[in-house]
Amino acid sequence: MTLRAVGLAAGLSHNAPYKHFDSRNALLAGVAAVSFKELAKAANAIRTSSAPPAGKMSQAIGLFIDYSRQKPARYRLLFNNPDTAAAGGDLKASALETFEQFRSIVQECQEAGVLPDAPSQALASLIFASAHGLLAMEGNGQMHPEKGLSNVADSMELLLGLLGSGQHSRK
Amino acid sequence: MTLRAVGLAAGLSHNAPYKHFDSRNALLAGVAAVSFKELAKAANAIRTSSAPPAGKMSQAIGLFIDYSRQKPARYRLLFNNPDTAAAGGDLKASALETFEQFRSIVQECQEAGVLPDAPSQALASLIFASAHGLLAMEGNGQMHPEKGLSNVADSMELLLGLLGSGQHSRK
DNA sequence: ACCTGAACACCGTTCAAGT
DNA sequence: ACCTGAACACCGTTCAAGT
Numbered sequence: 407m408t409l410r411a412v413g414l415a416a417g418l419s420h421n422a423p424y425k426h427f428d429s430r431n432a433l434l435a436g437v438a439a440v441s442f443k444e445l446a447k448a449a450n451a452i453r454t455s456s457a458p459p460a461g462k463m464s465q466a467i468g469l470f471i472d473y474s475r476q477k478p479a480r481y482r483l484l485f486n487n488p489d490t491a492a493a494g495g496d497l498k499a500s501a502l503e504t505f506e507q508f509r510s511i512v513q514e515c516q517e518a519g520v521l522p523d524a525p526s527q528a529l530a531s532l533i534f535a536s537a538h539g540l541l542a543m544e545g546n547g548q549m550h551p552e553k554g555l556s557n558v559a560d561s562m563e564l565l566l567g568l569l570g571s572g573q574h575s576r577k
Numbered sequence: 578m579t580l581r582a583v584g585l586a587a588g589l590s591h592n593a594p595y596k597h598f599d600s601r602n603a604l605l606a607g608v609a610a611v612s613f614k615e616l617a618k619a620a621n622a623i624r625t626s627s628a629p630p631a632g633k634m635s636q637a638i639g640l641f642i643d644y645s646r647q648k649p650a651r652y653r654l655l656f657n658n659p660d661t662a663a664a665g666g667d668l669k670a671s672a673l674e675t676f677e678q679f680r681s682i683v684q685e686c687q688e689a690g691v692l693p694d695a696p697s698q699a700l701a702s703l704i705f706a707s708a709h710g711l712l713a714m715e716g717n718g719q720m721h722p723e724k725g726l727s728n729v730a731d732s733m734e735l736l737l738g739l740l741g742s743g744q745h746s747r748k
Numbered sequence: 749a750c751c752t753g754a755a756c757a758c759c760g761t762t763c764a765a766g767t
Numbered sequence: 768a769c770c771t772g773a774a775c776a777c778c779g780t781t782c783a784a785g786t
Contacts, residue, residue, distance in 0.1 A: 409779065420752095421751085421753090424781085429779080429780080522739050524735060529735070536707040536736075538713065538714065539709040542657060546661075560699075564700070568740055571693070581760090595761075595762085595770095596769055601761090
């Protein structure tokens, strides 16, 4: 993404963006902030739905997978960018809210006996990091069938299945 | 990394690199190729050591963690770069060999009953992707203690512990 | 208040020319 | 065979100037 292309797309000069943002990074931080707000909203809709815990988990994972595939550059901006991670304010708040929705779903799964006992934050972080790693590899084109890893969704199902087996439902 | 800096560091002109590599990407692919060869060698040393399977697994994970921390840019070049992933030849061969060493260690762990039954390739890919996701987040500065995820090694121990529990040693 | 145009210091890359 | 210097088409950023 070049600032010159942004100006052109807006029908303005190549440095018109500077009248609205301090720098290229500031513009990207603005984009990341509104994107994280959307994502937090979508995650909240999943968490507050009437689906069973395991269903919410699948939907949440699906949300990240779809986002990464439909908007790969945006996904990288949100989840694979040091500058975005270093930001504070609204951006950080929305990012933490998104994670909190996910953590809450993990906790529901634990209470339903489909995920093992462990601090829900640590387990949620681990599951998210796994999805993130798989999506990063897919985005980089590292998903070779030779590695037995040709599908993010299947890999996440394997993970959740292995974590879930050995659990007993406490319903 | 700029080609001009490379030329300067070698005491040559800014475009001397073009006499040895077709482009900036080609130079980076060359660096990636030798780096993957080193990594494959280190992974092989771990696999053929006399440590128990679980110990080899810890050492292999530690190898990636140390590499990411000591040479973060190199780690990203090897594991987070579309151009590197798209390369073939020596580079691809060394990358696949590194993965094969890791897969073999995973299989040993399965046979020792410390990792669950599953296709070893799929399980190895999943475990590696998890480590990769955690390392990417650490490298981006996304490892906030607020998320209960302040340490890559601890998170991987949690993963391996959860995968291992429910297994019975078959020795 | 918002925008433009020229300019600056960088890039990767190309190419003619040197030894 | 290997290297250099000038040049080209890009960047992000700055700044004086326009309305």
